[in-house]
Amino acid sequence: MKCRFCKVSIVTIAIIFLSFLIAYQFVEPPPPKEISMATGREGGGYYKSSLQYQKQLAAQGFHLEIQPTAGSIEVLQKLKSGEASIGLVQGGTAKEVEGLQSLASLFYEPVWVFHRKDQPIKYLFDLRGKRIAVGENGSGTKPLAIQLLSFNHVTPDNSNFLNLSSRKAAAKLAAGEIDAAFFVTSPKAGIITELLSNPAIELLNFRRHLAYSSRYPFLTHIEIGEGMIDLENNIPANNKILLAATASLVVRQDLHSDLIPLLLRSLIKVHKNGGMLEQQDQFPSNRFVEFPMNSTAEHYLVSGPSFLEKIFPFWLATSIDRLKILLIPLIAILLPLFKGFLPIYTFTIRRKIFRWYELLREIDEQIHKFSEVNIIDEKIERLKFLQKELIEQVSVPLSHMGEFYGLRMHIKLVLERLQERRDELV
Structure with missing residues (x-):
């Protein structure tokens, strides 16, 4: 019986192992430990943000490779070519680029339009015919x-558009x-403070901000209050309404899915407290x-984060999540297998007992036909050997002890009948 049980166990274990082996072929590979990110120029707002992301990711065992660029257009080019997996992109720069997705918007970037005070400009259409710095090539x-x-x-047909970097544009203005x-940058940028402090230069107030934000969904409006930039020197001197784009983190569509919650966790830690223009938990x-x-x-x-991410470190939570596919063989194969294991085992034990009963019945039915003592002695020895084997070598679960003891009693009964037949012949 023990051998029979071993055979059933071996088959069961083999099926379990094979099921998990097949299911494991569909487990997604672990995420890469290094991510490349395209950002703005070194020293700029985007670059400084990427340094904070790098620090957060390093704490989770991941390395963020930072690739400085001239701006959002170059960032999109790097994402499209595969040189970078993620990138900081300014609102209003999206092109028809397939295979890119947004993870989140992160912070406001005001659109600053500075002009010389000797130029009477109240609306953007007043810039017609003027010399206008619209930003350098590759920038957002x-x-x-x-x-x-x-x-x-x-x-460009009725005005003079100049492709200048922020620093050159500020100097020429x-x-x-x-x-x-035009400048699209943080209010903390040194160029902004310099221009606001220059008495010969004026910041355009966007009176028709609602018209712009309704036409361009990536735009909103913000108010720069009096003294917000520099309270001591009261810069700006008056409240100003500005348009604002938002910086977003854009990723390639083929980015490993396990990196998404990791990146968002880092973004939340960096941006949840807000800033000069953003409220707490707004981004x-x-x-x-x-x-x-x-x-x-x-x-x-x-x-928010999944249950696993709340209670386990990132690497363990993602490992468990990736291996959840292994529940399929557990549910589809193992549970029915375990459910059927007991009946199979019970049948195996009973089948062995029934085989002994088959031998017992064969002898019992032939007792009255035996006419030679030596044949009867042979049958007696055979049953005594079986009786000894049952006592010394066979182990039966408690649930089958009734059948086991019944077999032993019936062997004894047949032995008695054989002995009686032998006595008759002698």
Whole structure:
């Protein structure tokens, strides 16, 4: 019986092992330990943010490789070519690039339009015919500035568009060599403070901000209050309404899915407290994005981390989540197998007992036909050997002891009948 039980156990274990082996073929490989990120120029706001992400990811055992660029257009090019997996992208720069998704918008970036005070400019269409710095090639400022100017019928055909970096544009505006300049940057940028402090330069107040934000979903409006930039020197001197784009984290569609919650966890730690323009817990957000939202990211932003991520470290939570597919053989194969194991085992034991009974019946039915003593002695020896084997070598579960003792009594009964037949012949 023990041997029979071993055979059943071996088959069961083999089926279990094979089931898990097949299911494991569908387990997604673990995420890479290094991620490449395209960002802005070194020293800029995007670059500083990426350094904070790098620190957060390093605490989880991941390395963030930072690739500085001239701006959002170059970032998108790197994402499209596969040189980078994730990138910080300014609102208003989205192109027809397939295979990219948004993880979240992160913070506001005001659109600053500075002009010389000797130029009477109240609306963007007043810039027609002027010398305008619209941002350098590869930056996110240029496509956004051109969109806004085009909306006001200010084009390269009737005006002079200049592709200048922020630093060059600020210098030329201060020197009177250009009439206006666009900047899309943080209010903490040194260039902004310098221009606001220059008495010959004025910041455009966007009176028609609702018209712009209704036409361009990636835009909203913010108010820069009096003294907000520099309270001691009262900069700016008056309240100003500005348009604002949002910086978003954009990823390649083929980015490993386990990296999504890891990145969002880092983004939340960096941006949840807000800033000069953002309220606490306002960002990261699924608003003001231009690329389609990643479904995992959207669920994370709405529902928060999963149960596993709340109680386990990231590496363990993702490992458990990836291995959940192994529950399929457990449910589909193992449970029915375990459910059927006991009946199979019971049948195996009973089958062995029934085989002994078959031998016993065969002898019992032939007792009255035996006419030679030596044949009877042979049958007696055979049953005594079986009786000894049952006592010394066979182990039966408690649930089958009734059948076991019944067999032993019936062997004894047949032995008595054989002995009686032998006595008759002698």
